[in-house]
Amino acid sequence: MEKGSFFNDRIERLPRADLDALIDERVRYTVKYAFENSPFYKKWFSDHQINPDTIREHEDLIELPLVSGGVIRTHQPPATEHFLFKSADWKDIFTIHETSGTSGVPKSFFLTWEDWARYAEKYARIFMSQGFGSGDRVVICASYGMNIGANTMTLAARDVGMSIIPTGKCNFPHRILASYQPTGIVGSVFKLVHLARRLSNEDISPRESSVERLIIGGESFAEESRDYLSELWDRPVFNTYGSTEGTMCGECVQHTGLHVPEDMVHLDVYDPGMDRFVADGECGRAVLTTLLPVGGKSGTLLLNYDTEDTTVVLSRDPCPCGRTHMRIFTPQRESETVWILGTPVNRVDIERGVFQRPNMEYLTGEYEAFVYGQDDEDEVILRVSMECHDPEETDQHLVMEQFLESFFRNKPLLADAYGENFEVTFYFTPPGALELYRLKGRPKRLVDRRE
Ligand SMILES: [Zn+2]
Structure with a gap:
């Protein structure tokens, strides 16, 4: 796809009122899907004698329970006989993932092929918003495997028209840079600082490499460390935030916060002490809800999932890049x-x-x-x-x-x-x-x- 354009022009530039209407339509369908396909939600609605039809718009989500990692763990084996958050038939489950918990049993996560396609579109939009496009070559240093980030980016590249070099780690030989002249590298701040230093020790200047942009993801960082990385490479550094649960947010070329793909994931910011969603500009826990297009299927449906990361909604106004989807501050891990x-x-x-x-x-x-x-x-x-x-x-x-x-x-x-x-x-x-x-x-x- 042509550089500097949009991956999904119509959706990414949807006027706010139309975007909000689309979100509410998807909230209604998603809640109905949860009630009909997720044993956890079916039981929850029954136990609380709440009719899912009364959840009409995104503000109504506050009525539904907050789901933490702990809630998922207590509704899957060995705690229960079945995976109560699994929300599609086995015949529709394409892959199964486990997210490494800091404690105890990992959370199981089921993805349909549709889930993969939606995840990939989120990353495709991010790549395009950062100036990537057809003909770019990107080294992915993030690890492949149970984490979905690297695989999703690889899938996204197909639709953007980019080539992926899936090294999976940053200690690749400098031949990779010399032979394929990559235009981007995905990695962590520390890995990319190390890589710059290693290249310098081998008398290769990162500043004279073919790399045009760096993408970091998977962790929060200080602006000072980003600035230092950017200086070592003399290239812009873009942040992305993603998780197995389906948040994939990314900075565009304007560097004005991370765009949230609002048509596919609804993000609220929650105050655990006050038991309410906070106003834009206030800091709180990022709580996300999967949004399915009408007729869509999902392998693990989460409403009000508590990411345990803190963030702030920076703006819902259109960004200078032309995208209308809201922007958030880089999330930080509460566990840190x-x-x-x-x-x-x-x-x-x-x-x-x-x-x-x-x-x-x-x-x-x-x-x-x-x-x-x-x-x-x-x-x-x-x-x-x-x-x-x-x-x-x-x-x-x-x-x-x-x-x-x-x-x-x-x-x-x-x-x-x-x-x-x-x-x-x-x-x-x-x-x-x-x-x-x-x-x-x-x-x-x-x-x-x-x-
Ligand atoms: Zn933007």
Whole structure:
């Protein structure tokens, strides 16, 4: 498809009133489908004596239960005999996935081929909105397998007319770049920082490569780390947010937040303390509802699914790119937030302090932080370990100053407590010495070690 155009012009530029009407039509069909095909929802409506026909528009979704990962786990084997969220016949289930939970049994997830096609369209729209099109060649460093991201992007490429180089990881030989002259790479911030450094060590300048854009996904990050990555490659870096449950949101060339494909997924922002949806501009938990086109089928239907990620609706006005679908702030994982003396501290707050630009003359960007309690919980120590190219050559005083200034900027209560009952200690490690290198799986960079 022609670069700079829209994947689905009519839908992506649908005027707000028409888009809202389409959403409400799909809410009605989706709720009806859930009632008729999902054992969980069938029972729920019966138990609560609620007629699904009374759910007429998206505001009515607040009447329905919030579904967390825990609710899914308690409605599937071994807790129950059958998968109560499975909402299509086996003959229609194309693939089965398990999402790696941080604890216990993984959640099972069933996809029909239609689900795949819809997921792929979401990524196709994102690619096009970032300036990709026919003839582009993209290396996908995200892992294939039970995660659906890499497979969905590969499927999306077919419809956009792009070529995919499915390396699955970022440690591919530089031959890949030289031979195929890729125009884009998908990976995490850290993988792409590593790749730039490795290429530089091999006397290949990332800035002179064929790559035109970088796409990061699967994790939240500090703007400072994105800026640093963009500087290393001298290329724009776009964010995407996706999950097995079907959120696929992405930044367009305007960098004005992530567009939500509102005709296929409905996103509300919820306040768990107030038990209500919050207004645009307020921060809360991203809660999503699958939206099916009338007549569509879905393998796992979720209404009001609590992603446990926090976000903010930035705007429902048309974007300068021409798309009318709403834009949200990069979601952050609630599981990566710890509370210190009444103040929430997210992994991204630590990352921002690490990636202050002057620090990056000395640091690799790899870091980990631990929270310890003293005596009673009223005394807290935050220990930050940062990997240096060479600790001996690092201006440690400068790095500490930069970190603390950034960290305290939006945390006035912790700034007041600093030196009283809140301490920050720093460790400067040589390459390869962080604790996270010794652990398997997704690195945990902010760990609460209080009792
Ligand atoms: Zn836009």
